[in-house]
Amino acid sequence: MITTDEQEELRRTVRALLERNPPARPAPDAEPGYDKTAWRLLAEQVGAFGLAVPEAYGGAGCTAVETHVVCEELGRALTPVPYLGSAVLATEALLACGATDPLPGLADGSRVGSLAWAENGTWDPAAIRAHVEDGRLTGVKDHVLDGAHADLFVVPARTREGGLGVYLAEASSPAVRIEPLVTLDRTRLQARVTFDTAPVRLICADGHRVLERLIAVAATALSAEQLGGGERCLEMTLAHVKTREQFGRPIGSFQAVRHRLADLYVLVESARSVSYDAAHALAAHAPDLAVRAATAQAYCAEAFSAVAAETIQLHGGIGFTWEHEAHLYFKRAHSAAELFGDAAWHRSRLGPVVLGR
CATH class of the missing domain: 2.40.110.10 (Butyryl-CoA Dehydrogenase, subunit A, domain 2)
Known part of the structure; x- marks a missing residue:
């Protein structure tokens, strides 16, 4: 099982919160910033920023899988909050170093690491x-x-x-x-x-030990965001092809379009499998975590980029406009594919491990 009933309830809660409070999309000439409403609600109503923090320091003491669920939903909504940088990476770095004094402020969302x-x-x-x-x-x-x-x-x-x-x-x-x-x-x-x-x-x-774990943490969490973004792209595309008509019929009824959608579905579901496999390995401190995290990042980066590109194509002209969300997912997919190292770098890290060198 990828997630438990409790983890699915967390997903529903976060998704409902983000759907009730959709982020304001950045205008071309506006200064980018955080969605402070979503930030406050995630901190106060969900306790999302403290999921990975032990209860002794003001957190929930959950596993990496709960954090993974939140990352997936934030990637699905493209909500600009300091979650990946603060609640995941900075928090995990402090935990790996045994530096607990900043954790309460990060856990309640009042401070950003x-x-x-x-x-x-x-x-x-x-x-x-x-x-x-x-x-x-x-x-x-x-x-x-x-x-x-x-x-x-x-x-x-x-x-x-x-x-x-x-x-x-x-x-x-x-x-x-x-x-x-x-x-x-x-x-x-x-x-x-x-x-x-x-x-x-x-x-x-011992910075080498800490960074080796943080590479796996970063790759795993980013794969969750990429999975969420790919899911949302597929949903938007399915909705569009059911209503967009050519030659008097929805374009989704054409076999060529159906084949392309089937390929996108396979990419998204495969990404789900490898991403959550890495999350469970992270939660269990599995000895092969490096392999599973690198695999998740390499695959999910390429899958999200492919799905986002097809989303633009299947939306036609509207997919290239600033007013439609498709371009935001396309930009996230291609920028995230370079964050924490591209797919080629993660595969290069796999080689010596797989070959036993």
Whole structure:
């Protein structure tokens, strides 16, 4: 079974909340921002931001599967809230490091945490060049999710000896400079963060261990968002082909269109299988988690991109307009396919594991 009855009830609750409070879509000339209503309701009525946080620190003490369900629904609605960056990545990083003092604020949604990780366009730990000397961090981090609204940053950086540690930095420090980025996907907020000898606190000396888990966490959670987006694209397309007519009949009645829709259905359902397989592996701390997470990310990224492209095509001219939602899913699909490493990078990580090297 992919989900339990309780997890399905969580899904229904989150979906109903988001349907009652649909996000305002970004206008071409508007500054992108969060949906503060959805953010507040998810925090207060669902406790979504604290699902992964132990009860001792104000959370619900749930498994990765519950978080996965929420990520799927947020990806389905493209709701701009600081969930993936704060409730998933920053929270998991703090838990992996045993740094529990910031968790209550993240769990109730009153504070935003951000994992400042990527450098020079890559999430490969070997590429990290930010470094710490005498408790001061210097370096530049790219593609920082929710960085422009963060209260604190969890930052992997090199130690004086060349090892990899994980540090905690306050966003309010004058030595931290935050630059919001203009990206293809305006429903996902990113920033570039520059640390200019910023004061930091070491929270874990074994950064390689933490980042290996965080790569799996990020890949798994992102696959849930991609699954949700693919589901919604398929739903929109099915509704459209039932009402759009050519030659006096709905285009969905033509065999060629039906074949294309069947292919999309297979992609979405296959994505569901691999995505939830990774979520269960994450929840169980499975020894083959790296393989299952990389597989989920590689497959779901390509599946969502294919489904979103077909959604544009099968909607015809309206699918290319700003007024229709199809373009938002297309942009999310292609930008998410590069987030945390593209499909080729995740497959390259699979090779040595599968071959036993």
